[in-house]
Amino acid sequence: MGPERRPPHQVARALGLLAAVAALGLLCLLSVWLGSKEIAFDDVWHVLLHNDGSADAVIIHSVRLPRTALAVLVGAALGLAGTVMQALTRNPLADPGLFGVSAGAAFAIVFSIAVLGVSSLYGYIWFAFAGALAATAVVYFLGTRGNAGSSPVKLTLAGAAVTALLGSFTSAMVLTDPVALNRFRFWSAGSLSSVDGGSLARVLPFMLVGMVLAIASGPALNSLALGDDVAISLGRRLGPLRLRGALAITLLTGAAVAVAGPIVFLGLIVPHAVRFVLGTDHRWLLPYSAVLAPCLLLAADILGRIMARPMEIRAGVIVAFLGAPFFIYLVRRRKQLES
Amino acid sequence: MLTVRLATPPVSWRLRPRLVAVGLTLFVLVFLLFCLGMTIGDVPLGLSDVLSGLAGVGDAGAAYIVQDLRMPRALTGLLAGLAFGASGAVFQTITRNPLASPDMIGINAGAATAVVAGIGVGFGGGLGTTTLGLFGGLATGLLVYALAWRRGTTGYRILLVGIGIYAMCTSLTDYLLSRAQITDAQASIGWLVGNLANRGWENVVPLALSLAVLFPVVLGLARWMGTLQLGDEVAAGLGTPVQPVRLGLLLAGAGLVAFATASAGPIAFVALTAPQIAQRLARLSAPPIVTSALTGAVIVLGSDILARVVVELPVGIVTGALGAPILLWLLARANRSGG
DSSP: OOTTOOOOOHHHHHHHHHHHHHHHHHHHHHHHHOSSSOOOHHHHHHHHHSOOOOHHHHIIIIIIHHHHHHHHHHHHHHHHHHHHHHHHHTOTTOOGGGGTHHHHHHHHHHHHHHTSOOOSHHHHHHHHHHHHHHHHHHHHHHHHOSTTOOOHHHHHHHHHHHHHHHHHHHHHHHHHOHHHHHHHHHHHTOOSTTOOHHHHHHHHHHHHHHHHHHHHTHHHHHHHTTOHHHHHHTTOOHHHHHHHHHHHHHHHHHHHHHHHOOOOSHHHHHHHHHHHHHOSOHHHHHHHHHHHHHHHHHHHHHHHHHHTTTSOOOHHHHHHHHHHHHHHHHHHHOSOOOO | OEEEEOSSSOOEEEEOHHHHHHHHHHHHHHHHHHHHHTTOSSSOOOHHHHHHHHHTOSOHHHHHIIIIIIHHHHHHHHHHHHHHHHHHHHHHHHTTOTTOOTTTTTHHHHHHHHHHHHHHTTOOSHHHHHHHHHHHHHHHHHHHHHHHOSSSOOHHHHHHHHHHHHHHHHHHHHHHHHHSOHHHHHHHHHHHTOOOTTOOHHHHHHHHHHHHHHHHHHHHHGGGHHHHTTOHHHHHHTTOOHHHHHHHHHHHHHHHHHHHHHHHOOOOSHHHHHHHHHHHHTTOSSOOHHHHHHHHHHHHHHHHHHHHHTSOOOHHHHHHHHHHHHHHHHHHHOOSTTO
16 A cells, blocks of 8 residues: 555445445346346336246346346456455466466367367366366466475466466367367357356356355465565465465356356456555455456446447456556556555 | 676676576577578478578579578568567566566557457558557557656556556457458458468568667666666666666567567567576576577477477467476476575
């Protein structure tokens, strides 16, 4: 924090969090209401409470509700993963996708299509998840090897290198196999539109475990932010802390990427934006990120649906377009930035 | 490190035997790969044919193939590799972040957006692409610097503004690609992965000229890069003109990337991995410029050979597969803290 700004008071923070939750609820309602078929708001309310089997009810219960739930879960997962990732690597550029997670998922999907001949969406999800887990395990192993143990720089670079390596393999397979290219494009769109309740339920347990792990590590991340030596002298054991953080990142990102494709940038800017306003206390950063990231994703998804009717603009594209100018504004507004 | 002092004339300089040895080895490797790359093609040539063709002695047919057909490709790869490696070292030093390669802070992305937009409005030909890539890259570099300026810049602010701009450019490119005609989209993607096929002298000359101007500028400013590495306050205290040096380095680095991207496309991962590999080979605490440039050239030339010998692929896909394992291996055996 800059010396001239004090972080808001605890009560103000709690109220702010409540307001953010309320905003999220409002956006959820909007997301169920607005779509390519116009449904009157009264009808939406009625159909939500009584599933009467009409066309509107089918749209709302089997399309818009899963899609909204997906946006909330994926947004929360990516926001949390980004916060943990940036704290763990002490690098403001750390993005959940950079831990090798998205690259691992993408590689596994293309491999399963091109080599193993998997063709159903349910098949991909497990491959994506396994790939994400395996890639993170490799990154963690390489980033913590060597006499000096793990360090933020080594973890970050190992993540970037694994991402580069797997990205190359994926592109090579995709470019030499047209069938894989077609299916892969469908998945990698970073879109929320192609998901039903079933695939959401499959990854939900993993996401919940990841969320609990992430939010519970807030106090430990606070001491980690003071530097390895200080954290150790405060009684933190760095190895288990990093392992737990890495596990949370993998579960959250792996699950999010498996169902929604790589949505970049969300996990990168939301923690930053929250930090600019709230300061560096991870006990507050984590819940705020978990609420505000889905707000941004939902808003982007809604805008993408209504801006170019009947076509849709992918949520990932709009997240960057909405988020980046706001983010740059926040970066500029801060007078003093720690380096 | 050795310090060499002469009594008359009274000069002294530092000599790093390891850095010199690494540099010389890389130089020889670059020359070997440069010649080796020219042996590959429809008419296979021996290494001796290439050497005599380069010297202009021996068989006239071989000399024609080497000098007129294959040299532009090899030279484009060589020069683009040098430019990417050097600019990666510059950006990683001024932001003090190993992830801050020009691809991460939007320079490549800006060039790509300009080119894709140009192809979309029918401004796609060879020279048009080059010019657009150049202006896109330079304009993005200036925009990042201008937006990061607030009574001076900090490396951290350049970094954060850069990732914001990067995200906006990438999403704009995505959007343009999804709206484009399929043929335009294919042409754009062919350029976006980075490709050295069908390069002519018109690709080589601008890049060579820009290197001839910008590389000495970077080297001249490099004497202050060591102090910038210590942080702004310390650097200013040691007499470094922090703001002018940073502006100069940023513009020169962005210029190198813009020219290289315009000639060879945004070849991925070279600017990220080359400086980190060079730094670890030379066992220094910051990326050395010349060694990083040479490492970049090794990666691009080596990838271009691999891309033609194994399967016919664009070079930008292989660079990750070549550079990343080297970096991972160096990371895994690093035995110093932060290594």
